[in-house]
Amino acid sequence: MSGQIIGLQDWFATPPGRYLLAWEQAQFDEAVADIFGYHALQLGATEIDGLRSNRMPHRWLALSDPLQQPARAALFTDFAALPFAANSLDLVVLPHALELSPDPHATLREVERVLVPEGRVVICGLNPASLWGMRQRRAHLYRKLGFGEFFLPEGGEFIGYWRLRDWLRLLSFEVESGRFGIYRPAVRSEAWLERCRWMDTAGERWWPIFGAVYFLVAVKRVRGMRLLGAEWRRATARATAPVPLAGKVHKAEHAD
Secondary structure, rough: OOOOOOOHHHHOOOHHHHHHHHHHHHHHHHHHOOOOOOOEEOOOOOOOOOOOOOOOOEEEEEOOOOEEEEEEEEOOOOOOOOOOOOOOOOEEEEEOHHHHHOHHHHHHHHHHHHHEEEEEEEEEEEEEEHHHHHHHHHHHHHHHHHOOOOOOOOOOOOOOOHHHHHHHHHHHHHEEEEEEEEEOOOOOHHHHHHHHHHHHHHHHOOHHHOEEEEEEEEEOOOOOOOOOOOOOHHHHHHHHHHOHHHHHHHHHHHHO
């Protein structure tokens, strides 16, 4: 299987796809706007511009499928072997890149390798414990029986929110924020999606962990390392300032 879900681009053009895309784009715009540094990378999902509100001078889009024809410049690479030095990137965003990857563990380990200490990773993924996830599992069962169709694109494997947090913790990431979204039922009609608009507000209040998609921001921690602020310069200046020597002062007084 390639690193991309079959039919993902076409699915994003459907009513539920546009609904999902709008929510995720808004989350990325808000999350990355105030993350500072020099080098940022997005892995996959050309339909989402996860870095458009970020102001880092060097931003890249990486894709794993050379057959794709992205609308903007991109580099093609294996997500498990990124062409960046260790500790060289300040931000990596992964819109569905893990669930679309043939080896999500290797992809996440590679993200940890290329991020600088205190660098951030921003991830969104489909939630298996949701109405959309349940409909997709039902479709897999029906397909084995010879009928039925998928609501979401067929490829890829859902990764649960808490499972992903465990993976991040094992790699010494600390989750800074996490949230769920998309509470309308798994329907294809735009009219029915609009009729169920009220479920977004109700879902955030009454059943937040059952949103169709989750979104989280995590920071790479390095044990035993503490970043120094501007205060260290003042401390260094005090330490290197000339200090009068008591012996020299004493000799000068004796000579008088």
